[in-house]
Amino acid sequence: MVARKPADRPNASKEDLLKYYREMLLIRRFEEKAGQLYGMGLIGGFCHLYIGQEAVVVGLEAAAKDGDKRITSYRDHGHMLACGMDPKGVMAELTGRIGGYSKGKGGSMHMFSKDRHFYGGHGIVGAQVPLGAGLAFADKYLGNDNVTFTYFGDGAANQGQVYETYNMAELWNLPVVFVIENNQYAMGTSMKRSTKSPSMWERGAAYGIKGEAVDGMDVLAVKAAGEKAVATCRAGDGPYILEMMTYRYRGHSMSDPAKYRTREEVDKMRSEKDAIDHVRDLLLQGGLASDDDLKAIDKDIKARVNEAAEFAKDSPEPPLADLWTDIYA
Template sequence: MVQGAKAGTTTRRGKASAAPSTPKPALARGSKSGSNQAPGLTDEERLQAYRDMLLIRRFEEKAGQLYGMGLIGGFCHLYIGQEAVVVGMQMCLQPGDQVITSYRDHGHMLATGMESRGVMAELTGRSGGYSKGKGGSMHMFSREKGFYGGHGIVGAQVSLGIGLAFANMYRDDGSVCLTYYGDGAANQGQVFESYNLAALFKLPVVFIVENNKYGMGTSMDRASASKDRSKDGAPWGIPGEQVDGMDVEAVKEAGLRAVAHCREGNGPYILEMKTYRYRGHSMSDPAKYRTREEVQKMREQHDPIETLRKILLTNGAEEAEIKKVDDEIKAIVADAAEFAQTSPEPDESELWTDILLEAR
């Protein structure tokens, strides 16, 4: 399981952050240290990153199979191809940081350390799932792991993400919120409203555009006048950078810069992750918007897991060591799939629970 949060790396120093020209937030913000983690990956971290990406890959392949067998209902959006993004970013986080994303969320949940069993059983609608089988693919949460969903309305999670960042500022606890969304979502109005508020209040939020080149059925080239998403925050003075999202090491390096910027009280940061999804948008996708050759080329030449495996071997890792990881992951996913098929369906009485949460 991913252990992105590194214990003992947090130091705090109070730092007032509101610029004179901006309305003063309710509380001036303190901040955790920028980061004292090293950029790049050690051999040990590489193996961990390989393991974490492989878990997501194998989990998603299994989810695809269960869907094909009719065991998963509704929508199911696989993350295959994009694994380096969440795994690299998670390595930059500390306890208390938050993650929020769209419906393409299984990888994000696993990266935060949520259990494979609970995620898979939610996909199959079983009581052992994170939402007791009543939420499905797009509705899972774990406050313990800092995961805040899973949102089906394109772009809506971006406004919620700045809400989480506002809470961080208000609580003055130095935490950062990673807010993920797609290249298609990046055209939504509320994303730009969120940029404005985040910059105005200097909110500790990293906006992460997962640019996999396509929305539901159209390429970004055809749908967006903005061609460089890292510059979308320029009118509000939000810095940004483009990152090779197929390279976990590059993701971590950029992620550390972005997270440090936020922790130091400098406000939001945009990372445009250049990534690619191998499967269709959801499980029913005629994929008329791209060629098979394009997908094949990405798989063969830019696969984040295969690339890292080669680096591991070049750096002296033994084939047997890697095989051991492969076997471990296989077992974890087989166990999750077994659990997801044997866990009972929710009892009828559950129809009337978890409907309303009384605010205190």
């Protein structure tokens, strides 16, 4: 794991830090609530929580501009909240209600927002990688300077289609940032047990793709790396690979027996590397916010999440006639 930046030298303004704090906290509280609703039987099927990895999406969204696109795997709630999708619509999709982003027909793994340029939510591991490159292909074809953030995990990084995509993305200089969210476990298989590659990002070198590893628990490091990657892509010199060293605190999905790592390992990450605590420390130690300021934010976030949960419980199930709609345009 890359060393964290010292807390006494934040390279961000007070406003920025408060924004990241707020956004990361929203994801964490939202996910905690989703876990709770799952336990109550209000959310069904698969539900993959993003807790622990919040700095990755929040840092990269801070490097994005309007018109940039994003696409990810099934562990997608954090990405949706970070790009500005409404927590109510996301939570209502988790409960399978008409108020959800996909009108209840997609679920946790399959959500989209054309307005926010969020292209899913993909349940097939690695499939989003060529799809993301295709979004970038379209932007290049159309002649704009948009960039697509294509997120995938260390597990997906072993899929063949990732390397087919690397080859074409570099061949055509597509404006795509490949973001490997390396949380060190592909479901229950640690990276050590799935590859002898020392790192994931360096595999891009075989195709001539630039990249780097980044402390994915440090939102400022993520943002800085994201800005560099995005600038490279906008200059017509894409693609770019960012390997975000991160960690998921919860199981792979809600039905994870957690036999593949120790409780101590998880606790150590939480206590030493937590991304939200990091920003909290920067704010408090830098004298940029008081305990009371942060408590007010916590309270506000909690209220937003509760409002989303209430909406998701109250929103009706889709009408039965919806079974037959949206099959063809």
